[in-house]
Each structure stands twice: as C-alpha cells, then as structure tokens.
Amino acid sequence: MSARTATTRLGIAVAAVATLAATATPALAADSASGANNNPPVYKGRVTAKSGLLLRDAPTRGSRVIRTEPYHAIVPIFCKTGGDDVGGNNLWYLLTDGTWAWGSAKYIDNIGPAPRWC
Template sequence: MIIRQRLRRTAIALATATIVPLGLLATSTAADAATTTYKGRITEGVNARSAPTSASTKVGSYAKGATITIQCKVYGPAVSGNSLWYKVANGRWVSARYVANIGAAPRFCGDGKEYTGRVASSTALAVRSGPSTANAKVSSIPRGAQMSIVCKVDAQNVDGNRRWYQLTGDGGGQWVSARYVTNVGAAPPYC
C-alpha cells in the first residue's frame, strides 16, 4: 500500500513536471515567432527600398551573392511575376524576386491578428497594389465600409499622412492610405 502511494505521488510529480515545461515552451515558441529571423541570398543585384514598392525611395542596394537577414514578408507590386517583398533586418525592403531563401521561407509581417478600419473619405477609397499612389489601383472600398488590416508601413505622404495599411487579401497586394481610414479599436502594428 505504501509503495503504491509513493509510486502514485512520483507519477503525479513527473506528470506535473513534464506538463509545466511543455506549456511554457509552447508559450515562448508563439512569442518568439514574431522575432524569428530568416536568411536569404541575393540572386542578382537589387535595390533596397524604404517601403515595399519600387515606387519608394532607393535607400541602398545589395550585390549578387550577398546574404541578408529577413524579418518578414508582405504582398506588394509584382516584380517579374513575384508579388512578395521582404523586410530586411535593417528595416529596408527588397523584392523577393531577387532573393533565394536559405532555409525556411519568411513568415508574413504583422502579429497574426486582424485590425479593423473604416473608410473615412468622402468617396470610395482606392485599394492599390503597393503603398503608393504610383502603384496600380486594384479595387476600391465604398465610403463608410469596414476593412480588415494586417499591418502598416511608412511610405508615400498623402495629405500629411505617411502611413499605409496592408489589407488582408490575395497575393496581389492590397494597400490603402491611412489618411482616409479611421481605426475601429486598436491600431495595427508596423509590418
């Protein structure tokens, strides 16, 4: 009887010791996902941009063969058929068209949540393929309608506001100027 009680206590102690660390491991893994970095190799010389669009300011370049550290990716204007843009560890952006992933492909930017905004313009709001009025208009959202937002970047200034919001959607890139959006609840994080 005493041996059974000791075995039962030992089994409970071991089960508890095993469960607690696994729970902590799962929590830290989810938190670490947002700070994980990825590697890529430049396949041909590429310009680095201040925002995920060729219409933004050139802020540097990378030579063929250079290894870069990537934080995350967003959809934007397609470059030779590739609509992904990588945010490099220094905050610059490069078209994924010119990067070969080393290991896992980068995660999408944002914190995995959707944020809500409402069109605050007097007319329908243009949805663009990238964060600039130089990028193609891909659709529009009616005045007063709500939209789901993933994250934001600072890009082209529109009437005193440099923020652009990336919307949830397909791989063609969907961006709107924050100048014409009112947040409903919390503001989205930076991409």
C-alpha cells in the same frame, strides 16, 4: 525595379505567407483575432474617403490601383508601413481581404487598436 519597390513587394509576400500560415486551420483562424497561438491579430478600419478609397499594389500614390472600397466600408488590416505622404499622413495599411492591397491610413479610421508595423 527600384530597391524600394522590391522591398515593398518582398514585404507583401512575407505578409501573405504569414497570413496563410495563420489561417491554415479553422481553429487557428478563429484565434487570430485575439492573438492566441502566436498568430498576428487582424485589425479593422472604416473607410472615410467620401468618394471611396483607391487601393493600390504598393504603399505609393503612383502605384497601380487594384480596386476601391466604398465610403464607410469596414476593412480588415494586416499591418501598417510608411509610404508616400497623403494629406500629411505617410502611413499605409495592408488590407487582408483576399487581394492584399494598400490603402492610405489618411482615409481609414481604426476600429480598436492601431495596426502593428509590417
């Protein structure tokens, strides 16, 4: 395993632990969208890829596809990081809907503020 892959997987693990801690109780989960109680906010985006968006296990074009999201789907975003360039955009978003998958920011329009850095 390359150092970059190991670092990416470590980042995913840290993000998963942070999200579990932020959603430990219903009251904390309700506050996470507003950033109250020092919980990281959950950002939203809309898929713009006409044929659907491939979601991967790392922020690289060659990583394993976990699943897809359909065109116009609204997705929860935990954070962003740099990765492989896709059509002139090297940002990738970590989606937080249970599978912890990476999607290219090239094909996700932000709804509201841009996600924080991972």
